[in-house]
Amino acid sequence: MAKTVVIDQEECIGCEACVETCPSVFAFDDDAGKAYVIEGQETGDDCVDEAVASCPAECITYE
Template identity: 50%
Template sequence: MSLCNPVIDSYECSGCEACVELCPEVFRINEVTDKAETIHVQVEKTDALLEAVAYCPEKCIVLE
């Protein structure tokens, strides 16, 4: 499985938590900012990760 670096545009993130629910091994909510952040820099490009990217209502997650 290939690796990627998920990047979140924090300005656009609404903190809806959809990405955390779909892919909790990659995303978490920062308790200070109430926005999503990644737990690791490099992660495996799993179906759950692709689903989280697709379902983000703000379309603010990019895989680099």
């Protein structure tokens, strides 16, 4: 069963660390000032784990 990556939008501080670390999976919504997971992207990349570890708000999780 594949893991799904989720960003808690309430907790996201908009630092874009995840986008810089893993731009194939994460993108930034300028209007909301928050990062989001690009729908349909493969989340098994090693960069996802790096993005989770680099998030200062600790708002990226797997479900």
